[in-house]
Amino acid sequence: MLMIRLARVGARKQPHYRVIVIEKDRARNGRSIEVVGTYNPRTNPASVELKRDRIDYWTSKGAQLSERVGKLLSQAAAAPATEVAA
Structure with a gap:
């Protein structure tokens, strides 16, 4: 089983x-x-850079998100300026 963590x-x-x-x-x-x-928690505010297309790909293949990554993903959805497209 795959995990994203x-x-x-x-x-x-x-x-x-x-x-x-x-x-x-x-x-x-x-x-x-x-x-x-x-994910860098030491910056203020914490910086998060996610490749949303790759995360969507792996979750479609059956990968599960850890609890913390799920929270980071929902926070990044609320603030799309921290998201990386490539």
Whole structure:
């Protein structure tokens, strides 16, 4: 089963996240299938960049969203200026 979830990158006490498509059984930072966005909670306001077309593609193939990615997706829908088309 595929999941769309966050993978933590960045230095200690400086989190930065990638939104990735990955097998559900793999480790948090294991080998992913595709990177479909980024999330930086350290900026004010937090910056979110998502490839909506790729997320829609993977959800059509059966991928499930994690709880946090679902919240980020709904927030990005409310503010489309943070969305990336490519």
